[in-house]
Amino acid sequence: MNAVNDMIDAEVKNxxxxxxxxxxxxxxxxxxSGQVVQILDYLGVPYKGVNVLENMEIREGVKAYSNWPTIPQLYVKGDFVGGCDIIREMFQAGELQDMLGEKGIATAKQSA
Structure with a gap:
């Protein structure tokens, strides 16, 4: 584990x-990134955004951390959920809302 991985791990867990x-x-x-922000904002989910453009080590480190090659990456309660396409598909199917509810994350709109 290196410092960048530790920082990413702490952000994910906290x-x-x-x-x-x-x-x-x-x-x-x-x-x-904008599409995922729109979905989270639409659902009224409180979340933290980490700008990977500010730090190349984080930008590359998060890809290794998740073993996922692209940004954005969404984590819920420490679990990697997916990137833009997965989040959009889950949202459209109502699965994202269900998963958030199951993990105890309140949304402003419980169903699409």
């Missing part, structure tokens, strides 16, 4: 809903 993304929740800097 935030119920964590999004590693390009940009910030208020200013996404890629379309895929």
């Amino acid at each position: 935030n119920d809903v964590l999004l590693f993304m390009k940009g910030t929740p208020s200013f996404p800097q890629c379309g895929f």
